[in-house]
Amino acid sequence: xxxxxxxxxxxxxxxxxxxxxxxxxxxxxxxxxxxxxxxxxxxxxxxxxxxxxxxxxxxxxxxxxxxxxxxxxxxxxxxxxxxxxxxxxxxxxxxxxxxxxxxxxxxxxxxxxxxxxxxxxxxxxxxxxxxxxxxxxxxxxxxxxxxxxxxxxxxxxxxxxxxxxxxxxxxxxxxxxxxxxxxxxxxxxxxxxxxxxxxxxxxxxxxxxxxxxxxxxxxxxxxxxxxxxxxxxxxxxxxxxxxxxxxxxxxxxxxxxxxxxxxxxxxxxxxxxxxxxxxxxxxxxxxxxxxxxxxxxxxxxxxxxxxxxxxxxxxxxxxxxxxxxxxxxxxxxxxxxxxxxxxxxxxxxxxxxxxxxxxxxxxxxxxxxxxxxxxxxxxxxxxxxxxxxxxxxxxxxxxxxxxxxxxxxxxxxxxxxxxxxxxxxxxxxxxxxxxxxxxxxxxxxxxxxxxxxxxxxxxxxxxxxxxxxxxxxxxxxxxxxxxxxxxxxxxxxxxxxxxxxxxxxxxxxxxxxxxxxxxxxxxxxxxxxxxxxxxxxxxxxxxxxxxxxxxxxxxxxxxxxxxxxxxxx
Amino acid sequence: xxxxxxxxxxxxxxxxxxxxxxxxxxxxxxxxxxxxxxxxxxxxxxxxxxxxxxxxxxxxxxxxxxxxxxxxxxxxxxxxxxxxxxxxxxxxxxxxxxxxxxxxxxxxxxxxxxxxxxxxxxxxxxxxxxxxxxxxxxxxxxxxxxxxxxxxxxxxxxxxxxxxxxxxxxxxxxxxxxxxxxxxxxxxxxxxxxxxxxxxxxxxxxxxxxxxxxxxxxxxxxxxxxxxxxxxxxxxxxxxxxxxxxxxxxxxxxxxxxxxxxxxxxxxxxxxxxxxxxxxxxxxxxxxxxxxxxxxxxxxxxxxxxxxxxxxxxxxxxxxxxxx
Numbered sequence: 001x002x003x004x005x006x007x008x009x010x011x012x013x014x015x016x017x018x019x020x021x022x023x024x025x026x027x028x029x030x031x032x033x034x035x036x037x038x039x040x041x042x043x044x045x046x047x048x049x050x051x052x053x054x055x056x057x058x059x060x061x062x063x064x065x066x067x068x069x070x071x072x073x074x075x076x077x078x079x080x081x082x083x084x085x086x087x088x089x090x091x092x093x094x095x096x097x098x099x100x101x102x103x104x105x106x107x108x109x110x111x112x113x114x115x116x117x118x119x120x121x122x123x124x125x126x127x128x129x130x131x132x133x134x135x136x137x138x139x140x141x142x143x144x145x146x147x148x149x150x151x152x153x154x155x156x157x158x159x160x161x162x163x164x165x166x167x168x169x170x171x172x173x174x175x176x177x178x179x180x181x182x183x184x185x186x187x188x189x190x191x192x193x194x195x196x197x198x199x200x201x202x203x204x205x206x207x208x209x210x211x212x213x214x215x216x217x218x219x220x221x222x223x224x225x226x227x228x229x230x231x232x233x234x235x236x237x238x239x240x241x242x243x244x245x246x247x248x249x250x251x252x253x254x255x256x257x258x259x260x261x262x263x264x265x266x267x268x269x270x271x272x273x274x275x276x277x278x279x280x281x282x283x284x285x286x287x288x289x290x291x292x293x294x295x296x297x298x299x300x301x302x303x304x305x306x307x308x309x310x311x312x313x314x315x316x317x318x319x320x321x322x323x324x325x326x327x328x329x330x331x332x333x334x335x336x337x338x339x340x341x342x343x344x345x346x347x348x349x350x351x352x353x354x355x356x357x358x359x360x361x362x363x364x365x366x367x368x369x370x371x372x373x374x375x376x377x378x379x380x381x382x383x384x385x386x387x388x389x390x391x392x393x394x395x396x397x398x399x400x401x402x403x404x405x406x407x408x409x410x411x412x413x414x415x416x417x418x419x420x421x422x423x424x425x426x427x428x429x430x431x432x433x434x435x436x437x438x439x440x441x442x443x444x445x446x447x448x449x450x451x452x453x454x455x456x457x458x459x460x461x462x463x464x465x466x467x468x469x470x471x472x473x474x475x476x477x478x479x480x481x482x483x484x485x486x487x488x489x490x491x492x493x494x495x496x497x498x499x500x501x502x503x504x505x506x507x508x509x510x511x512x513x514x515x516x517x518x519x520x521x522x523x524x525x526x527x528x529x530x531x532x533x534x535x536x537x538x539x540x541x542x543x544x545x546x547x548x549x550x551x552x553x554x555x556x557x558x559x560x561x562x563x564x565x566x567x568x569x
Numbered sequence: 570x571x572x573x574x575x576x577x578x579x580x581x582x583x584x585x586x587x588x589x590x591x592x593x594x595x596x597x598x599x600x601x602x603x604x605x606x607x608x609x610x611x612x613x614x615x616x617x618x619x620x621x622x623x624x625x626x627x628x629x630x631x632x633x634x635x636x637x638x639x640x641x642x643x644x645x646x647x648x649x650x651x652x653x654x655x656x657x658x659x660x661x662x663x664x665x666x667x668x669x670x671x672x673x674x675x676x677x678x679x680x681x682x683x684x685x686x687x688x689x690x691x692x693x694x695x696x697x698x699x700x701x702x703x704x705x706x707x708x709x710x711x712x713x714x715x716x717x718x719x720x721x722x723x724x725x726x727x728x729x730x731x732x733x734x735x736x737x738x739x740x741x742x743x744x745x746x747x748x749x750x751x752x753x754x755x756x757x758x759x760x761x762x763x764x765x766x767x768x769x770x771x772x773x774x775x776x777x778x779x780x781x782x783x784x785x786x787x788x789x790x791x792x793x794x795x796x797x798x799x800x801x802x803x804x805x806x807x808x809x810x811x812x813x814x815x816x817x818x819x820x821x822x823x824x825x826x827x828x829x830x831x832x833x834x835x836x837x838x839x840x841x842x843x844x845x846x847x848x849x850x851x852x853x854x855x856x857x858x859x860x861x862x863x864x865x866x867x868x869x870x871x872x873x874x875x876x877x878x879x880x881x882x883x884x885x886x887x888x889x890x891x892x893x
Contacts, residue, residue, distance in 0.1 A: 054794050083796045092794035099787035103886060104809050117797040146885040163795070172794075 005029035006170045006198035007053060007090075011065035014048050014057065014222075019268045022048040024222035025065070027294075030170065035192075035199040037209040037230070040219030041245075041519035042490075043264055049219075050172050050202045054090060055082045069170065087114055091163030091197065095175035097155040101147040107131075107158050108143035114165035130161040134191050153184035157191050164195035171197045177208060181376040181545060186211070204519065207251045207548075210234050218242050221265050221275035228297040238298045240280045248524040251548035259525030263489060274301065335367040337403065338507050338539050339424070344387050344397035345409075345563075346380075357383035360396065361565035363558070365508060370531075370540045372550030375560035381543040384560070385510050388541065389426065390419040402507070421453050422504035427530075429513035431493035435485040441496045442467035442481035448504035470499040474529055491522030498529050509533060511542040515549065527553055584881050592874040599866045600656065603859060604649055615639060617665065617855075661860040666852055671860040675842055679864075682841030685834065686826045688757060689764040693826075694819065696765060697772035701811075702803060704773070705780040716773070723770030728829050732763045732836040760837040764830060768822055775818055779811030786810070813884055820876030824869030 007030050014023035023045045030036040038046040051057050053067050055074055067074040070089055072081055086092070094100045101110045108127055115122045131139040134157040147155055156176060163171055173192055177185035185205075189212040192199055203209045209216060210230050217227040218239060226239040234252065237243035247258040262279035265271055274280070277287035282302055292299045341363045348355040357380040365371055365388075373381050386392045387399060390406050398408040401423055406416035414420075425448070428434040435444050445467040449458060458466070467481050474495040485493050494514065501509055511530065515523030530540055531553070544550055550557045559566045615635035619627040627635075636642055640651050655662075661671035700720065704713045739759065740746050746759045783789060784807045792806055831843030838844065842861060849857035881887050 056790060056794055083798070086794055087796035092791060094787055094791055096787065100791045102788045102792075102806055102810070104813075104884065113792065113797070114795060117792065117795050117801065148886055159791075 004031045006032050006034075006069070007200065008068040009049070009053075009065070010068070012049065012052060012067060013062075013064045014045070014052055015062040017058065017060040021267050022222055023052070024267075024271075026222070026224050027065075028217055028224055028227055030198045030200050032169070032198055033196065034215065035201060035213045036215045036217060037201040037203055037213035038217050038219055038224075039203055039206050039209055039245075041204060041264065041521060043221075043267070044219040045222040045267075046202045046219045047174055048222075050174050050200060053172055053200065054086055054092060056092075083118075087117060087163075087168070088166045089168055089170065091166075091168040091171040091195075093156075093159055093163050093171060093173040093176045093192070096179040097150075097152060097159050098147055100159050101155070103147060106144055106146055107150060107155070110147070111143070111158065111162040111165065114162055126165070130165055131158060134158070134161050134194070152180050153188065156180060156184070156188050160188070160191050160195065164197060167195075168197050170200065171195060172200045172202075174202045175204065176201070178203070178205060183376070206234075206245060206520070207249050210252070218245070221271065222267055223275065223299065224294070225276065225300070226298045227294075238303065239276075239300050240282050240302070241276045244279075244281075245520060248520040250546070250552050256531065256552050257520070257524035257527060257549070259528060260521035263491075274299075335369070337364050337366055337400075339365040339388055339402070340400040341384070341388055341394075342398045342400070344384075344394040344399060346383050346387060346392060347395050356380075356563045358387065358394075358565075359563040361560075361563075362397075363388070363565060365539045365541055367537050367539060368534065369556075370534060370542065370554045372554035372557040373541065373543045373560055373565075374545060374547050374550050374557055376545065379560045380563040381560050382512055384565070385426075385512055385541065385543055389424050389510055390414050390416070417453075420451075422448050422451065422506050424508045424510050425501040425504050425506035427494075427497055427501055427509060427511040427514045430517050431490060431497045432485055434497055435493055437485055440482045440484060441471075441479070441488070444485075444496060445470055445500045445503050448500060466503065467499070470503055471496070473502065474499045475525065489522075491518050491526070494518060494522075494526055495529065498526070498533075502533065507538055509538075509540045511540060513544050514542065516544065516546065523549075581881065584887070585878055588874055588877050588881070592870055595870050596867060599870065600653060600863070601649065603862055603866070604652055607855075607859070615641065618663075656863070661863070662856040664849070664857050665854045666849070666857075671856045674845070674857065675860050675864060678840060678842045678845050681839065682827070682830055682834070682843055685757060685761055685764070685839060685841055686823075686830050688761040689830070690819075690823065690826055692761055693765040693769045693772060693822070696769035697776055698808075700769070700773035701776035701780055702808070704777045705784055705807065706799065706803060708781060708784075717777075720770035720773050723766050724774065726767060728764060728767050729832045729836065731766050732760070732833045735759060735763050736836060756837075757839075760833050760839055763837075764826065764833045768826070772815070772818060772822070776811060776815050779814055780807045783807035783810040809883075813880055816876050816880045816883075817873075820873040823872035824865065827865050827868055 009029065010027050012023050012026045013021070015021045026045075026049060028036070038049060040046050048057065052063060053069065053074060055077065057063070063075050065075070069085055072085065074082070074085075077085075101107065111127045111130060112122045115126075127143060128139045131143055136142055136154055136157060142150070142154075143158075150158065156179075160171075160176075171192060176192060177188050180188060185208050189201075189208070192201070193212065199213075201209065201213060206216075210233075213230045215228060216230045216233045217224045218233070218241065219225070220241050226233060226242050233242060234246065237246055244258075244260040247253050248260060250257050260279060265275050265278070271291070273286070273288040273290055274283075274292050277283045280287065284301060286301050290301075292301045292304065295304060341361060343360045343362055344358060345356070345360050346358040348357055359380075361380075361384055363371075363384070373384065375381050383392065387394050387407075390399060390401070393407050393412060393414075394409050396409045399406045401416050401418045404416045404418070406419060407414055418424075435441070439447075442464050446458065446463040449463070449466070464481060471477060471479060471481060476492060476495050476499070479488065479492060485496070488496065494517075509530065514530070515526050518526060527549070530542070534540060542550065542554065547557070556567075613632070615632050616627065618639075619631060619635055624631065640648055643651070659672050661675070663669060664671055664674055667674075700716050704716050707713045746756050747753070780803070784802065786806075789802055789806050792802055797805070827842075830841060831847050833839070834841045834843035835847045842864070846858060846861040848854075849861070
């Protein structure tokens with residue numbers, strides 16, 4: 001087995017200068033021509049593991065154990081030995097292709113850097129050839145252009161061509177698809193496999209990875225908790241974390257995704273037993289005491305015979321009964337229309353260029369309805385939401401709120417002041433930047449109540465009580481209402497943002513990619529909160545590129561493409 | 570390919586044209602302000618000019634004739650247009666002190682100032698780039714800390730203090746150079762150095778921050794992962810990316826160097842525009858001061874336009890018709 005391993009990790013430990021013990025004893029290998037995927041949520045150490053393989057971690061990071069590539073131990077290698085591996089034996093691809101390229105150099109130079117970095121001259125036509133092999137049309141023209149003139153999917157293929165220029169034995173790809181639209185992800189992964197190199201694929205997206213990887217290693221809190229054939233992992237769900245993760249993914253799980261309780265541990269502190277035990281539904285006493293050893297591809301005490309302490313921990317389960325989508329009564333056919341866009345269009349002008357963001361789109365939002373809008377990035381989804389919320393005036397058509405004319409083309413006036421009275425409330429993609437970083441969260445939450453149209457003046461004590469009740473409603477009863485957003489996790493911030501929405505008691509929630517900045521286990525709980533909001537007299541419009549999620553969540557899903565809204569039930 | 574390049578070229582020409590138009594408008598605006606400040610000088614201009622010509626007690630008739638001659642009886646907008654017309658023709662009026670044309674007086678001293686300012690600019694750019702590169706290469710090591718410490722002192726010491734201290738300790742005590750340099754080209758280095766200390770300290774800290782940002786950018790990580798050496802990273806990736814915003818800083822600084830040279834020139838008795846204007850200010854010679862402000866303002870606007878156009882040519886993203 002040792003001979004066929006292209007890269008071999010043995011007992012790798014990584015501690016950052018901040019004291020975060022990011023990787024806690026990891027051993028695995030990637031064999032020749034194989035695709036192994038490290039899957040896990042943010043902060044599980046998967047990126048650290050991949051960067052360690054090329055010696056890319058900051059200089060003051062403490063590492064122990066070993067990583068072997070070509071019989072060279074990376075941790076002990078000199079900078080010259082490392083340079084001989086980088087680019088020649090091991091290629092490297094990152095998440096955002098635009099960030100990966102020097103913005104001032106042509107794509108041609110980016111690919112040619114594979115040779116220039118090692119002081120070699122570029123073989124004749126090698127750049128064009130590499131690009132052509134990955135299926136890019138008119139390569140001669142394209143490579144003379146700058147990165148920002150390329151589309152994301154194509155540029156990612158160009159960076160793959162750059163990483164595989166020397167036919168490396170190994171390619172390390174850190175989230176190579178997550179900055180791209182879903183349909184680009186598959187072609188990108190195919191392009192990576194096409195290079196013929198062994199592939200160490202870091203990803204948070206179990207659904208995408210399960211279609212391409214030969215083997216999957218599930219990472220949690222700096223450890224690999226389960227490793228094995230990707231189909232078996234998906235099918236058998238042996239480790240409780242794997243099982244929880246799969247239940248939270250709409251496309252791999254039937255019905256509304258199920259959230260995972262709790263949060264990952266703080267890796268600055270020592271962890272006595274299994275890191276997952278506090279969140280595990282099957283936790284036993286031994287789980288809190290001894291860390292489980294990896295055996296038969298899974299590190300869990302459930303699969304090891306123990307003589308003692310096998311009894312299960314009884315936990316006070318405070319998990320609320322979650323509403324199921326199927327339990328929801330279907331919206332009435334004759335339900336009242338809460339908001340309507342009639343033949344709206346919007347065109348943006350930048351210099352001499354016109355972008356037709358929305359072309360003659362019509363949409364009705366009825367009481368009790370969850371409407372999904374899906375489509376690739378740049379298709380005009382967010383603009384349509386802004387039009388509906390009367391944050392933009394359409395170039396053609398009208399928008400009605402609660403049956404009244406709100407905005408119409410040719411008039412700058414906002415005819416209905418409903419939108420100013422929290423008739424619609426937004427939930428944004430990035431919860432951290434949508435909260436005021438300097439305000440304690442209770443102030444953010446009650447902020448909609450301070451709007452001038454609300455007559456009642458709240459005292460500070462009343463406000464704090466309201467904020468506390470709302471936080472309890474979104475499952476954050478243990479969070480200090482005086483906390484600042486920076487002290488909370490991204491998922492907690494999104495819950496605070498939802499609490500703020502609920503404070504305003506809107507009729508319609510407008511959610512623009514509410515889960516795409518979140519980990520799957522967290523995003524499932526956010527979806528549940530949104531569903532809870534739906535009562536007969538309210539509605540949700542939710543925009544996302546995640547089609548499977550919309551399919552399970554929404555009463556109807558509309559497809560948007562190039563500014564056109566296509567009804568499609 | 571051709572259409573794309575053609576498109577790019579058209580965009581570049583358009584942007585350059587826009588910048589030149591902006592420059593013209595800025596100059597016009599500046600001239601209006603300078604003209605509007607004229608009446609702030611005490612006394613009647615006609616009287617002042619007559620007095621400067623040696624007529625100590627002019628008659629009413631003489632004053633009226635002079636007013637007529639100067640066009641002071643006309644409406645304000647006509648006065649401005651005539652003033653601007655004279656300016657464009659190179660008539661900056663005459664110095665109160667010796668009655669010679671201002672442009673001629675300034676023009677005689679301009680080459681010396683230009684020599685001093687440009688050498689100072691070259692030194693400043695050289696120092697700030699090399700110091701910033703050393704800091705970035707040895708980030709958080711002793712050379713970085715040492716340079717940060719020294720530039721902190723340099724940035725907080727005004728030029729005139731550096732000039733006076735240099736004169737006292739380097740020239741008088743050590744006997745390097747002369748107290749009265751009198752435009753001797755061999756003596757230019759000391760005043761140029763004094764003029765660049767403060768600015769290089771500031772600029773090297775700014776550029777250091779830009780370089781560090783570029784070194785920590787994803788494209789630098791990718792370049793490292795592909796086998797690029799540290800030096801290549803610094804010069805091929807970090808420096809060009811950090812230089813773009815830095816160009817704007819340079820453009821804004823050029824005006825400051827010309828203005829700041831006045832005191833250094835006075836200290837080192839360098840016969841440039843600066844020491845001449847310094848004398849003119851103490852003598853309340855308004856035409857000279859005004860002429861200096863016009864020249865300094867114009868060179869400032871010209872420099873920032875040049876910088877704008879340069880960064881347009883260097884940055885492909887701005888070339889595409891984006892905004893600076």
